Amino acid sequence: MPQPPRTSYGRIFRSNGRPSVIGHRGLGSGIRDGHTENTLPSIRAATEAGADWVEIDIRRTTDDRLVLHHDSMIEGQVIAELDADSPNLQRLATFEEFLAGVPAHLGLDIEIKPDLADADKPESTVDLMVDVLNAHSPSNPIVFTSFDTGSLQRVRSHLPQAAIGFLTWARYPLEFAVITAAQLEAEAVCVHVSSLGTPHSSSIKRQEIGRALGTCKQLNIDLMVWGAKPDDVPRLLEQGVDALTVDHVQETRRLIDTHPAAR
Numbered sequence: 342m343p344q345p346p347r348t349s350y351g352r353i354f355r356s357n358g359r360p361s362v363i364g365h366r367g368l369g370s371g372i373r374d375g376h377t378e379n380t381l382p383s384i385r386a387a388t389e390a391g392a393d394w395v396e397i398d399i400r401r402t403t404d405d406r407l408v409l410h411h412d413s414m415i416e417g418q419v420i421a422e423l424d425a426d427s428p429n430l431q432r433l434a435t436f437e438e439f440l441a442g443v444p445a446h447l448g449l450d451i452e453i454k455p456d457l458a459d460a461d462k463p464e465s466t467v468d469l470m471v472d473v474l475n476a477h478s479p480s481n482p483i484v485f486t487s488f489d490t491g492s493l494q495r496v497r498s499h500l501p502q503a504a505i506g507f508l509t510w511a512r513y514p515l516e517f518a519v520i521t522a523a524q525l526e527a528e529a530v531c532v533h534v535s536s537l538g539t540p541h542s543s544s545i546k547r548q549e550i551g552r553a554l555g556t557c558k559q560l561n562i563d564l565m566v567w568g569a570k571p572d573d574v575p576r577l578l579e580q581g582v583d584a585l586t587v588d589h590v591q592e593t594r595r596l597i598d599t600h601p602a603a604r
Contacts, residue, residue: 353484353504353528354563354584356393359603361584362594363450364392365567366411369588379409380434381442391594394448394482396567396586399436401456401466407436407473413456421456436470440477449479450565450586452508453487453496467495474500486531493525504528506565511535515553522562529563529583534573537566537580554581571596578602 354361367383368376368390376383384395398411406425413420415429423430443449451470459465464472485496486506493505506529507522515536522530538550557564558581566577567586574596577585581602587593597603 352561352563352583353482354394354565360578360582360597361393361448362391362590362597363394363396363448363565363584363586364388364390364590365396365586365588366398367395368590370411373588379411381439384439384443384447387590388444388447390590392447392590394450394484394584395443396450396452396486397439398452398454399466399470400454401458401469402430403458405462405464405469407466407469408433409436409439411454413454421458436473437477440473440479443479443481445480448482448484450506451483451485453485453489453492455487455489455492465492465495467492467499471496471499484529486529490521490525493527497526506531506563508567509533509536511568515550516556519553519556519560519562523556523560527562529565530557531565531567531586534566534569534577537577537582540576550580569593575600575602 364387366378368386370378376386379397387395397409399407400410400420402425403422404424408430410433418429453466455466484504484506486508487493488508496503496505505527507525507527508531509518511533512535518530518532538546563583565584566582569577569585571589571592574593578600579602585593
């Protein structure tokens with residue numbers, strides 16, 4: 342796979358100076374406008390609604406294939422303990438099918454979902470992913486994200502020029518997220534909307550968040566926020582976020598395109 346230029350000293354999410362819209366699992370989580378998450382129809386619908394990027398989740402199967410699915414289980418069974426051709430998995434897109442069908446211009450946020458099987462199998466989820474990428478050589482902009490720092494480090498061991506993003510969960514302190522992203526030399530830190538406070542946050546909390554935001558800018562680390570609703574978008578744009586991973590793609594696109602802070 343040809344390795345894209347390293348973006349550590351540039352921006353990955355800013356499009357013409359504006360923050361990017363990332364479709365969460367395609368057009369959005371669950372079923373949105375009749376499209377099921379983590380499917381090609383949902384991804385194409387997100388593109389039509391104005392997404393610059395889409396986020397997908399990849400998981401391993403017991404026969405070392407990768408499928409698109411958020412949760413570790415499906416209909417009460419662990420995905421990593423099922424063959425890719427088992428009845429419960431046949432309706433899921435494989436990673437190969439996704440790469441073959443995704444629009445070439447669309448940015449890809451590939452969230453790596455490691456499994457306990459990675460602890461005792463010779464190849465990890467990341468290893469399997471890299472094998473598929475090498476076979477398909479996609480031209481899309483790509484950032485690899487994960488809650489698991491080990492997976493991100495393994496991506497870098499395979500693909501030194503790859504862009505990575507450290508992903509955190511709800512109410513994770515922003516300053517800790519930025520510190521970890523900096524230690525990983527990550528291009529992005531990807532936090533839940535709750536990590537950026539609320540309009541009712543204390544002055545001390547706002548100062549802590551402001552200091553962390555300033556450090557992101559100083560280190561050229563892009564800030565991606567997930568879990569935001571349309572009502573949150575104006576405040577987040579004023580805080581200077583670089584990308585929003587959302588379930589409301591079209592509305593978020595409109596809010597970004599019309600908000601003065603995003604210009």
